[in-house]
Amino acid sequence: MKVKEIIQATKGELIQGNLEDNCENFSKDTRIINQGDTYIGIKGENFDGNLLWEESLKKGAKTVILQGIDFEKQILELYKDKNIIKVKDTIKAIADIALYKRNLYGNDFPIVGITGSVGKTSTKDIIASVLSQKYKTLKTQGNYNNTIGVPFTIFNLKDHEAAVIEMGMDQLGQISKLTKIARPKISVITNIGTSHIGNLGSRENILKAKLEILEGMDKKVLVINNDNDLLHDFYLKNKDIEMYTYGINNKSDVMAEDIILNNNESEFTCNFKGKKFKVKVPVGGTHFVYNALCAAIVGDLLGLTIEQIQKGIETFELTKKRMDITQLDNGVTIINDSYNASLESMQASLKYLSGLDNNRKIAVLGDMLELGDYSKELHERVGEEVVKNNIDLLLCYGENARFIAESAGKHGMEKNNIYYFEEKKDLEKFIKQIWESGDAILFKASNGMKFFEIVEKL
Numbered sequence: 001m002k003v004k005e006i007i008q009a010t011k012g013e014l015i016q017g018n019l020e021d022n023c024e025n026f027s028k029d030t031r032i033i034n035q036g037d038t039y040i041g042i043k044g045e046n047f048d049g050n051l052l053w054e055e056s057l058k059k060g061a062k063t064v065i066l067q068g069i070d071f072e073k074q075i076l077e078l079y080k081d082k083n084i085i086k087v088k089d090t091i092k093a094i095a096d097i098a099l100y101k102r103n104l105y106g107n108d109f110p111i112v113g114i115t116g117s118v119g120k121t122s123t124k125d126i127i128a129s130v131l132s133q134k135y136k137t138l139k140t141q142g143n144y145n146n147t148i149g150v151p152f153t154i155f156n157l158k159d160h161e162a163a164v165i166e167m168g169m170d171q172l173g174q175i176s177k178l179t180k181i182a183r184p185k186i187s188v189i190t191n192i193g194t195s196h197i198g199n200l201g202s203r204e205n206i207l208k209a210k211l212e213i214l215e216g217m218d219k220k221v222l223v224i225n226n227d228n229d230l231l232h233d234f235y236l237k238n239k240d241i242e243m244y245t246y247g248i249n250n251k252s253d254v255m256a257e258d259i260i261l262n263n264n265e266s267e268f269t270c271n272f273k274g275k276k277f278k279v280k281v282p283v284g285g286t287h288f289v290y291n292a293l294c295a296a297i298v299g300d301l302l303g304l305t306i307e308q309i310q311k312g313i314e315t316f317e318l319t320k321k322r323m324d325i326t327q328l329d330n331g332v333t334i335i336n337d338s339y340n341a342s343l344e345s346m347q348a349s350l351k352y353l354s355g356l357d358n359n360r361k362i363a364v365l366g367d368m369l370e371l372g373d374y375s376k377e378l379h380e381r382v383g384e385e386v387v388k389n390n391i392d393l394l395l396c397y398g399e400n401a402r403f404i405a406e407s408a409g410k411h412g413m414e415k416n417n418i419y420y421f422e423e424k425k426d427l428e429k430f431i432k433q434i435w436e437s438g439d440a441i442l443f444k445a446s447n448g449m450k451f452f453e454i455v456e457k458l
Contacts, residue, residue, distance in 0.1 A: 001101060003018060003020070003085070006023055006065065006097060007019070009099070009100035010096045010097060012086060012093065015071055015085065016079075016082075016084050017082065017085070023063050025037045026039075026094075027056075027061070028148070028152070030059060035062075037063075038061065038062065038063040039063070039064045041053055041069075042148065050069055053066050053069060053084075054075075063083035063084075063085065064082070065090060065093055066085070066087070066090065067086070067087055067090045069086065091148070094155075097151065098155060101157060102181060103183075107218055108185070109163075110131075110161075111165060112127055112163070112164045112185070112188065113167055113188065114165070115187075115188070115213050116188070116210065117190070117191050117192055117193030117195040117196075117344060118191060118287075118340075119191060119290070121140075121143050122287075123291045124139055124140055124319075125317065126292060126295045127164050129312045129316030130309055133312045134302070138157055139153075139163070140153045140165050142319060143166065143168065143319070145167055145168035145178075146168055147177060150181060151181060154182065165182045167179065169210075170370060172200065172208065172212075173212070174212075175209060175210065176215050178216075179213045179215055179216030179217070180215060183216045184216060184217055185221065186302070187213045187217060188224075188298065189225070189231060190290075190294070191231065191344065192210060193344035195342040196370050197370075197371055199372065221244075222244070223245075223246070223297050224244075224246075225245075225246060225294070226246060226251075227247040227249045227250050227290070244297050246290065248286070248290070253272075253297065254271070254293050256270060256289050256293055257269040261284060261286065262284060263357060264282070264284050265282050265284060266286075272300070277310065280313070280314050283323055284323075286348070286352075295309070295312065296309050296313070323335065323336075323337050323349075323352075324337070331436075332438075332439045333440040334455060335442045336451075336455045337442065337444050338366075338443045338451035341366070341368040341444055341446045343382060346382045347382075350388075350391065351389055352442075353442045354390055358439060359436070359437075360440070361390075361391050361442075362439055363386060363393070364397075364443045364444070365386075365401055365442075366444070366445025366446070366449035367379075367400045367401050367448075368382070368400070369448050369449075379400045379407070380403050380404070380406070380407035381407070386404065386413065387408055387412055392417065393417050394408050394417060394419065395427060396421070397420070397423075397449070398449055405419075424450075432458070443455050
């Protein structure tokens with residue numbers, strides 16, 4: 001994009017610079033500025049990136065987009081070869097620029113939008129791997145899925161032929177904004193669970209928030225997990241929408257049969273509307289079978305062959321901190337799933353841990369955040385899941401994780417196999433005292449609990 005296009009998209013003011021200069025790579029972090037980048041100052045709760053505009057220019061930025069800055073003539077003179085653009089609101093500006101850039105790729109450009117309570121990132125990873133067998137595919141990095149992350153993903157579009165964009169939310173109205181920027185050709189909803197239920201009040205409201213993804217679509221094409229109760233009900237009641245379903249239990253367009261779950265992989269027969277083929281997933285757990293089914297549908301909708309779909313699933317790699325499995329030198333297996341947590345993802349991870357053939361299964365569980373008035377009840381349900389999955393040792397840390405420990409005890413787990421820690425350092429120290437060769441240790445909590453710090457030290 002040229003500077004003049006940035007001005008056009010944002011209705012901004014060119015303080016100084018050349019309207020014909022190109023803006024190719026965008027950054028909001030002065031620590032990783034490269035020569036020729038366009039720096040956008042973002043004002044957050046704790047700090048204002050607009051104040052670092054001079055630093056960005058000194059480090060090589062060619063263009064800056066800013067709000068709330070008054071420029072003195074003598075300072076501007078120092079940067080007379082740079083482009084300085086002033087806008088009313090940089091958050092709105094990045095959305096405007098992203099929409100402008102998205103529209104340059106045309107209505108038929110295949111963007112897959114993904115949302116859901118859990119599984120967004122891993123589903124994004126596997127769909128992108130499948131599509132990359134045919135198309136040069138851009139995907140959301142990490143979980144860059146909010147009002148800043150989605151535009152910055154779109155900024156990375158260059159000579160791509162497809163894109164897979166993750167969209168997250170914690171309030172009504174947020175996905176509505178994101179989908180109108182990304183304008184997906186196909187949308188995916190992985191499931192409706194309890195993440196952010198403290199903000200939204202009910203699972204029905206969570207469904208309503210996720211369905212906002214349809215608002216940015218010219219033609220509504222929706223792929224859903226048909227085994228999720230609320231999505232299944234939505235499917236039955238909304239036959240006017242072009243919907244494609246995947247599942248294991250409820251009759252769906254694409255189904256998994258003859259599932260074999262191993263420690264670090266799974267195999268199943270994919271029944272694709274009566275056509276059957278074998279699929280191997282390089283990550284264990286039933287939830288990754290669902291992700292693979294979803295990727296198979298999306299791949300088929302975008303014209304991939306069965307062989308391309310199979311290869312894309314077999315070779316996909318997970319974003320780090322999501323079921324990141326490490327075999328330590330002492331014979332202990334560490335399962336780092338500490339990026340986020342909800343009841344549904346806890347259930348999936350505990351079920352995976354239970355299915356391993358390790359000597360002892362140890363669950364290290366922390367708080368699930370943003371659950372509001374539902375917090376005690378949902379943490380207690382995790383305690384039930386621990387017992388249901390025959391976990392050998394339960395180690396808990398966090399204000400609400402106390403309810404996990406108490407619930408596990410109430411539902412029959414032996415008290416001497418349940419440990420609660422007031423301090424994280426004591427938890428880490430205890431693990432080193434009790435771990436043995438052959439143990440599998442799962443770490444699961446919301447990212448704010450920073451369990452990844454314990455994992456890195458271990």
